[in-house]
Amino acid sequence: QAVVTQEPSLTVSPGGTVTLTCASSTGSVTSGHYPYWFQQKPGQAPRTLIYDTFNRHSSTPARFSASLLGGKAALTLSGAQPEDEADYYCLVFYDGGLDWVFGGGTKLTVL
Amino acid sequence: DVQLVESGGGLVQPGGSLRLSCVASGFTFSDNWMTWLRQAPGKGLERVANINQDGSEKYYVDSVKGRFTISRDNTKNSLYLQMNSLRAEDTAVYYCVRGPFTLTEFRGQGTLVTVSS
Secondary structure (H helix, E strand, C coil): CCCEEECCEEEECCCCEEEEEEEECCECCCHHHCCEEEEECCCCCCEEEEECCCEECCCCCCCEEEEEECCEEEEEEECCCHHHCEEEEEEEEEHHHCEEEECCCEEEEEC | CCEEEEECCEEECCCCCEEEEEEEECCCHHHCCEEEEEECCCCCEEEEEEECCCCCCEEECHHHCCCEEEEEECCCCEEEEEECCCCHHHCEEEEEEECCCCCCCCCCCCEEEEECC
16 A cells, blocks of 8 residues: 655744655655645644645635645645644545555644 | 535544434535545645545545545435444545536535544
């Protein structure tokens, strides 16, 4: 089974910019993998930020954007806010959408 | 508004069984694939099983094959997960979500399954 890899932790200054990435052991992540990004705060269920590579959920602030970068899915946060401190998970679909593989998550600290 | 309400979790001994339920509202349940996901305490997310619209296709992560069964009742807008031969490593919060092939969102708080003696 594929393995999806994310940075275990990242730190960003308030107002700063940070990029989280999501790599696949099978090769480049493409739009055909329909990557998702979720945000999860302690004690809460995950929340969908981005779906199908770069589409913002209706509730996602515009400071979050997504792209494909160097064979990886990428989530960029521009103008970090204290409330953005959370765990972020990417999801990559394989086998025509039937096999879902999550990355291990990135713990983002805003400090 | 889409709602997914999971229930049925609890404390069970190793080797025991539980049946999880998920009641859906706010969308046409019978038009959608559905999936069970889980998250062990302090760990990441994992797909457990998914099922197509009429229940004729079911797919499982290897670690639960032969022990878990996903099913649905479209007349009741309900998704189920029968879990048998439970192990400590099945301890997790279980979520039901729509998808694949549609927008996937966590619309419930999940239900906690704890496998311990």
